[in-house]
Amino acid sequence: MAGKTMAEKILSHVAKKDVEAGDIIIVDVETVFAHDGTAPLAFEEMKKMGVDTFFDPNKVVIVTDHTTPSPSEKISNIHAFLRNYCRENGCNFRGVGRGIGHQLLIEEFVKPWTVVLGADSHTCTHGALGAFATGMGSTDIAGAMAFGKTWLKVPESFKILVEGELKSPVSAKDVILKIIGVIGADGATYMAMEFFGETVNSMGISERLTLSNMAVEAGGKTGLCPVDGKTIKFLAEHRRKGFFKNLKPDQDAYFSKEIAINAAELEPMIALPHTVDNVKAVSEVGELDVDQVFIGTCTNGRFEDFEIVAKILKGKKVANDTRLLVQPASWRVYLKIIERGIAATLIEAGASINPPGCGPCIGRHLGILGDGEVCLSTQNRNFKGRMGNEKAYIYLSSPATAAASAITGRITDPRDFYH
Amino acid sequence: MLKTVFKGKVWKFGRDINTDIIIAGKRKYDTLDIKEIAKYAFEAINHDFSKKVKDGDVIVAGANFGCGSSREHAPLVIKALGISAIIAESFARIFYRNAINIGLSIVECKEASEKIEEGDEVEINLEKGTIKNLTKNEEYHFKPLPLMMTQILNAGGLVPFLSENNGYQIKQ
Ligand code: SF4
Numbered sequence: 240m241a242g243k244t245m246a247e248k249i250l251s252h253v254a255k256k257d258v259e260a261g262d263i264i265i266v267d268v269e270t271v272f273a274h275d276g277t278a279p280l281a282f283e284e285m286k287k288m289g290v291d292t293f294f295d296p297n298k299v300v301i302v303t304d305h306t307t308p309s310p311s312e313k314i315s316n317i318h319a320f321l322r323n324y325c326r327e328n329g330c331n332f333r334g335v336g337r338g339i340g341h342q343l344l345i346e347e348f349v350k351p352w353t354v355v356l357g358a359d360s361h362t363c364t365h366g367a368l369g370a371f372a373t374g375m376g377s378t379d380i381a382g383a384m385a386f387g388k389t390w391l392k393v394p395e396s397f398k399i400l401v402e403g404e405l406k407s408p409v410s411a412k413d414v415i416l417k418i419i420g421v422i423g424a425d426g427a428t429y430m431a432m433e434f435f436g437e438t439v440n441s442m443g444i445s446e447r448l449t450l451s452n453m454a455v456e457a458g459g460k461t462g463l464c465p466v467d468g469k470t471i472k473f474l475a476e477h478r479r480k481g482f483f484k485n486l487k488p489d490q491d492a493y494f495s496k497e498i499a500i501n502a503a504e505l506e507p508m509i510a511l512p513h514t515v516d517n518v519k520a521v522s523e524v525g526e527l528d529v530d531q532v533f534i535g536t537c538t539n540g541r542f543e544d545f546e547i548v549a550k551i552l553k554g555k556k557v558a559n560d561t562r563l564l565v566q567p568a569s570w571r572v573y574l575k576i577i578e579r580g581i582a583a584t585l586i587e588a589g590a591s592i593n594p595p596g597c598g599p600c601i602g603r604h605l606g607i608l609g610d611g612e613v614c615l616s617t618q619n620r621n622f623k624g625r626m627g628n629e630k631a632y633i634y635l636s637s638p639a640t641a642a643a644s645a646i647t648g649r650i651t652d653p654r655d656f657y658h
Numbered sequence: 659m660l661k662t663v664f665k666g667k668v669w670k671f672g673r674d675i676n677t678d679i680i681i682a683g684k685r686k687y688d689t690l691d692i693k694e695i696a697k698y699a700f701e702a703i704n705h706d707f708s709k710k711v712k713d714g715d716v717i718v719a720g721a722n723f724g725c726g727s728s729r730e731h732a733p734l735v736i737k738a739l740g741i742s743a744i745i746a747e748s749f750a751r752i753f754y755r756n757a758i759n760i761g762l763s764i765v766e767c768k769e770a771s772e773k774i775e776e777g778d779e780v781e782i783n784l785e786k787g788t789i790k791n792l793t794k795n796e797e798y799h800f801k802p803l804p805l806m807m808t809q810i811l812n813a814g815g816l817v818p819f820l821s822e823n824n825g826y827q828i829k830q
Contacts, residue, residue: 263804263805263806265826276729277728277729280730284817287817287821288817288820288821289821358728359728360726360727360728360752374728374752375728375752375755375756376728376729376730376752376755376756376759377729377730378730378756378759378760378815378816378817379755379756379759379816381817382816382820382825382826385820385825386820386825386826387825388825388826389826390806390826392804424674424722424725425674425721425722425725425748425750428722428748428750428751429751458722458725458750458751460751622676622678622726623678624678
């Protein structure tokens, strides 16, 4: 019998039996979450199922992150409804100023070797900690919140071998943009993307999260990284001690697709409007002015991201005709960039800091683009209209490229600024 | 009982039909009435589609149908228009699950997706895994859905399925 992929290992563990790609299984769910955009419908569906309590309120997390603080009466009422509902039913609620659901789950809830479900397509992010994490619609999420279980088809896996030393400031974001550019927006549909190799081993948790976060942009069901000493140290630092076994695929595991990336040769990459797989090297883009630079989101709004940004911006000024918006992914990230003096560096350079949350990524407030404007963002999606205006143009890059471009006011290769 | 045979006229779409093309983001917030929202389905690529489509019609599309957001409005509006089934070369994963969960039949078949043309009359048999093209007198084959999904469809969607089975208390 062939060895197992990481997906097969986790799901065999959770299902308490040997499973392989293609099997349909019913499994226990360890953590289930929804946000202000998806929770109301999930609660409604739960009611239709005839259930009015959560299977285990401690394992349910509701976050108001998509539009926070509320920009309208309608959304304020939704937030109030969710707050009350969570109070009455005793589940976890994270409100204004706490941060993006995915980041809070990483900091507080997710455990390796478990199943994590979220009513949000970027739930694949949590695979970076070795959880089988995937996004679902509100009805599936309602089922999980009510009964603590879900059904899954064990996916086939896509082997993504990354080797060679990344040359700073080239980072995980450049790696994942490169991969999506090569395999396409449906290159990994229904599949688990499994990232491994020496480069992934040497990445910190923040960078691994960036890889897994964008798995869904290639159609992936989840994006998995190995569980190693770094993962276990990260969990211990975030109050999750316990026995978490290491995780990696078996040597003879069967992968139905594979790709190898040489990180040593990689340049800073960028996705051009209006699809995530429209990827080029930054050096190929040529002269292009940017109106807004946005650094944040569940893809690249962590401390390590702002650390690089501060390195590049220190002692420099943001270009006159360009606005730089910065948004920490959580209150912990926010606090840490203040404590380490990074916030001051960014503000001195001319940045405006939004409160923790999704912000302009979803296009409802805090930085909506004007007609014809160009935005360079560290987020994960550049679909037409994503940032609130169908007549705007969204480019996606790493935090380093975004910072360098904020200084010049043009799409700029960060290697020119990094010493 | 699940209806396992569908006969209808085909509406043909291309590949990468994302959830925003199926129903624009701004329409989703106008009202909670899905029939009302469904009036705007596919408006960006097929004007007045909701007026032209007839009960029982079938959508045939290329690869990656339903990519993008995890919201359920996309399959819901298609169902609300009376579409009986969608045939595509492939579906985006979350859309696929959402469609089953709301009781909308979907079929993956590359050959059918390539050969069927707009206006053809087709007959889909979910149990047998066949699509008859009555207009062209051809037959295509697909792998029938896994049992679990057929059971959910049979029940009329995930909500009735879970209510009937007290959650996932079913024999596997
Ligand atoms: S930051 Fe953007 S991609 Fe991430 S959860 Fe929020 S809206 Fe979604």
